[in-house]
Amino acid sequence: MNRPLAxxxxxxxxxxxxxxxxxxxxxxxxxxxxxxxYPQFFSRSDGCRVWDADGNEYLDFMCAWGPxxxxxxxxxxxxxxxxxxxxxxxxxxPTEALVELAExxxxxxxxxxxxxxxxxxxxxxxxxxxxxxxxxGRRKVILARGxxxxxxxxxxxxxxxxxxxxxxxxxxxxxxxxTSLDAAVAQAGGDLAAIMLTGFRHDAGRDQEMPTTAFLRxxxxxCDQAGAMLICDDVRAGFRLDVRGSWAAQxxxxxxxAYSKAIANGWPLAAIAGANSARDGAEKIFxxxxxxxxxxxxxxxxxxxxxLRDTDALTHTAAMGERLRTGLDQAAARHGFRLRQTGPAQMxxxxxxxxxxxxxxxxxxxxxxxxxxxxxxxxxxFLCAAHGPSEIDRAIEGVDAAxxxxxxxxxxxx
Amino acid sequence: MNRPLAxxxxxxxxxxxxxxxxxxxxxxxxxxxxxxxYPQFFSRSDGCRVWDADGNEYLDFMCAWGPxxxxxxxxxxxxxxxxxxxxxxxxxxPTEALVELAExxxxxxxxxxxxxxxxxxxxxxxxxxxxxxxxxGRRKVILARGxxxxxxxxxxxxxxxxxxxxxxxxxxxxxxxxTSLDAAVAQAGGDLAAIMLTGFRHDAGRDQEMPTTAFLRxxxxxCDQAGAMLICDDVRAGFRLDVRGSWAAQxxxxxxxAYSKAIANGWPLAAIAGANSARDGAEKIFxxxxxxxxxxxxxxxxxxxxxLRDTDALTHTAAMGERLRTGLDQAAARHGFRLRQTGPAQMxxxxxxxxxxxxxxxxxxxxxxxxxxxxxxxxxxFLCAAHGPSEIDRAIEGVDAAxxxxxxxxxxxx
Numbered sequence: 033m034n035r036p037l038a039x040x041x042x043x044x045x046x047x048x049x050x051x052x053x054x055x056x057x058x059x060x061x062x063x064x065x066x067x068x069x070y071p072q073f074f075s076r077s078d079g080c081r082v083w084d085a086d087g088n089e090y091l092d093f094m095c096a097w098g099p100x101x102x103x104x105x106x107x108x109x110x111x112x113x114x115x116x117x118x119x120x121x122x123x124x125x126p127t128e129a130l131v132e133l134a135e136x137x138x139x140x141x142x143x144x145x146x147x148x149x150x151x152x153x154x155x156x157x158x159x160x161x162x163x164x165x166x167x168x169g170r171r172k173v174i175l176a177r178g179x180x181x182x183x184x185x186x187x188x189x190x191x192x193x194x195x196x197x198x199x200x201x202x203x204x205x206x207x208x209x210x211t212s213l214d215a216a217v218a219q220a221g222g223d224l225a226a227i228m229l230t231g232f233r234h235d236a237g238r239d240q241e242m243p244t245t246a247f248l249r250x251x252x253x254x255c256d257q258a259g260a261m262l263i264c265d266d267v268r269a270g271f272r273l274d275v276r277g278s279w280a281a282q283x284x285x286x287x288x289x290a291y292s293k294a295i296a297n298g299w300p301l302a303a304i305a306g307a308n309s310a311r312d313g314a315e316k317i318f319x320x321x322x323x324x325x326x327x328x329x330x331x332x333x334x335x336x337x338x339x340l341r342d343t344d345a346l347t348h349t350a351a352m353g354e355r356l357r358t359g360l361d362q363a364a365a366r367h368g369f370r371l372r373q374t375g376p377a378q379m380x381x382x383x384x385x386x387x388x389x390x391x392x393x394x395x396x397x398x399x400x401x402x403x404x405x406x407x408x409x410x411x412x413x414f415l416c417a418a419h420g421p422s423e424i425d426r427a428i429e430g431v432d433a434a435x436x437x438x439x440x441x442x443x444x445x446x
Numbered sequence: 447m448n449r450p451l452a453x454x455x456x457x458x459x460x461x462x463x464x465x466x467x468x469x470x471x472x473x474x475x476x477x478x479x480x481x482x483x484y485p486q487f488f489s490r491s492d493g494c495r496v497w498d499a500d501g502n503e504y505l506d507f508m509c510a511w512g513p514x515x516x517x518x519x520x521x522x523x524x525x526x527x528x529x530x531x532x533x534x535x536x537x538x539x540p541t542e543a544l545v546e547l548a549e550x551x552x553x554x555x556x557x558x559x560x561x562x563x564x565x566x567x568x569x570x571x572x573x574x575x576x577x578x579x580x581x582x583g584r585r586k587v588i589l590a591r592g593x594x595x596x597x598x599x600x601x602x603x604x605x606x607x608x609x610x611x612x613x614x615x616x617x618x619x620x621x622x623x624x625t626s627l628d629a630a631v632a633q634a635g636g637d638l639a640a641i642m643l644t645g646f647r648h649d650a651g652r653d654q655e656m657p658t659t660a661f662l663r664x665x666x667x668x669c670d671q672a673g674a675m676l677i678c679d680d681v682r683a684g685f686r687l688d689v690r691g692s693w694a695a696q697x698x699x700x701x702x703x704a705y706s707k708a709i710a711n712g713w714p715l716a717a718i719a720g721a722n723s724a725r726d727g728a729e730k731i732f733x734x735x736x737x738x739x740x741x742x743x744x745x746x747x748x749x750x751x752x753x754l755r756d757t758d759a760l761t762h763t764a765a766m767g768e769r770l771r772t773g774l775d776q777a778a779a780r781h782g783f784r785l786r787q788t789g790p791a792q793m794x795x796x797x798x799x800x801x802x803x804x805x806x807x808x809x810x811x812x813x814x815x816x817x818x819x820x821x822x823x824x825x826x827x828f829l830c831a832a833h834g835p836s837e838i839d840r841a842i843e844g845v846d847a848a849x850x851x852x853x854x855x856x857x858x859x860x
Contacts, residue, residue, distance in 0.1 A: 085542060128459055146466050318603060318604035
């Protein structure tokens with residue numbers, strides 16, 4: 033199927049939006065940053081499928097940019113959230129679900145003795161930094177250059193509206209490079225509060241990298257030696273790679289970790305999971321939000337994490353990622369292209385080799401859209417447990433056809 | 447009814463919580479900050495009533511600290527959210543609800559040409575500052591000393607874990623005092639980006655104050671003269687005092703306003719509503735969050751704001767606030783106490799005159815709890831549209847009985 037996409041409803045909504053929303057849309061979901069022709073508005077989701085505002089159906093490989101890990105509308109998760117909603121969501125205080133979720137996470141994550149909950153990943157990363165500073169009495173925080181830790185002044189990828197002072201105590205190093213990390217630690221001197229690293233390197237528009245055990249151990253050793261906190265920003269990868277935390281297989285334990293996205297299969301929730309080494313700082317700071325105690329998202333989180341812990345959902349998802357990766361490589365080769373597929377297969381980063389300006393990738397994704405496959409040319413994608421072999425094979429066929437389309441348009445390998 | 451409160455379930459939950467949550471609970475909902483004996487965990491809510499984890503029922507005057515404006519489980523709001531949930535909540539992009547809500551708000555608020563949406567009030571206040579700096583190219587932000595604008599390093603009421611640089615470009619003045627404001631503006635010199643004021647003065651533990659029109663006009667004039675942005679932090683009061691915005695009756699329009707809490711009757715949502723004067727800054731910045739596009743909360747917001755606009759919900763709530771205020775004054779007088787009740791009656795701040803250390807107020811609130819009335823001794827409270835005359839009268843009776851109890855305990859007016 034190579035269908036012309038109906039888009040009159042999307043176009044009309046975007047026209048209305050331009051009047052009442054700056055640029056018609058803001059943030060990472062503004063599709064004008066993907067490829068012209070991407071739908072901006074959606075009307076429905078189910079399992080691993082989404083429908084845009086015009087009713088066009090897609091096999092989805094963005095999974096709401098991460099939150100969908102079990103499939104949209106997972107019956108057990110929805111039932112748990114609905115049951116909680118009938119009793120109380122936002123109330124004068126938390127419910128038993130708060131305690132149960134903290135117990136579940138500390139029992140499941142390999143590094144956590146305690147938890148706190150928020151709404152945004154940025155809430156969690158920001159409070160991790162505050163906790164580290166409160167606990168150590170120091171100020172410097174080491175971050176990898178180009179890593180995404182949220183979208184507020186201290187960490188936003190944009191510096192528009194940001195003052196120099198917002199980042200006065202940040203020191204940057206090159207991800208994965210222990211020599212660069214050593215230099216950053218030396219620069220922090222006696223003022224090192226924390227080293228914060230994403231679960232793996234997943235910067236937009238470039239090859240992903242898994243951390244080596246040696247690199248993680250070097251970061252851990254620096255923190256141990258300095259009495260500083262090692263923070264894992266696992267917002268994007270957490271509860272998708274490994275239910276025990278993304279560094280569990282390597283046996284390196286952070287003092288603090290930030291989670292969000294997949295933790296409640298789409299219900300708005302974030303969490304800080306800390307070790308006892310960070311408890312003192314956590315007990316000293318003040319952090320809160322109007323909706324951080326909402327019980328429905330916690331009930332959804334309980335159901336989600338239990339399923340991830342007790343079923344093969346994540347190994348299945350990884351296997352489907354490998355199946356997709358292999359199939360995409362073969363499809364590309366059939367049309368004379370070579371792909372760079374990096375990082376964990378269940379969070380695919382698919383770049384076309386030599387495609388410096390993403391011209392080929394953008395054309396490919398736009399063509400795939402017309403075959404009913406929703407991809408992203410520059411950001412890592414996401415698989416969920418609802419992706420089965422037949423959906424993966426259909427996606428591969430769609431991308432194969434999309435390659436044929438762009439070749440027919442005269443696009444050749446770089 | 448003066449009942450001993452069963453609290454075995456609450457005690458057991460708190461004991462479990464202490465193991466897996468720093469201090470057993472964090473943030474503004476940690477009841478150890480109210481009076482010892484307050485329940486920490488809740489199990490149910492309905493209308494203007496809440497039930498703690500042990501099943502004790504209370505007439506509620508905290509309304510989830512603001513989000514509950516129409517009554518917990520308002521049928522139209524819940525139906526709208528549920529219908530949206532069945533289609534899509536968190537997806538690959540927003541839904542039509544985003545556009546409809548932005549249209550509704552710009553059509554309802556007296557100052558707004560455009561909107562953006564978030565999850566926390568702090569998300570909105572933080573992005574307002576970023577937008578003001580981006581739009582003006584300046585850095586200084588003037589705030590009232592002691593005003594609450596959120597709980598992240600630049601504005602948190604606690605400075606633990608906060609660096610000096612986080613607040614390098616803030617200038618403080620005394621709320622409502624134009625001479626103090628003039629001095630702050632002079633101090634900012636050519637670098638003034640914004641003046642941010644709460645809808646009215648609602649600092650914890652002190653008398654509330656409504657802004658005079660002269661004060662608001664002075665702030666507006668300073669911003670006009672300096673080319674700076676006037677920001678109304680209406681997170682706490684917005685959609686509870688006036689559906690057009692809390693300064694609408696006074697005819698002073700902010701360039702930017704932050705909303706949250708009541709905007710979706712308990713569903714997690716925040717909004718920035720801006721004038722065209724602030725659109726340029728809004729179009730330049732990058733701000734986002736994983737769940738900011740969730741459609742269920744937007745559907746709830748649509749239903750909530752329409753009801754607030756089209757019914758007498760808010761005038762009814764204000765009238766119930768006045769009824770409560772009068773009754774509480776009379777109850778206090780009968781027992782020889784005098785109350786200081788300040789600010790808008792639907793957001794009651796009730797302090798006992800002369801009660802410097804809040805000893806009397808805390809004892810009173812604890813005693814009221816045993817009569818089934820949930821109050822707060824130090825923070826402003828909240829009424830909702832589900833409070834009717836019979837509930838208000840029952841609350842007055844309960845507080846009357848609570849006064850008798852504390853007198854019997856030997857507590858005398860200060």
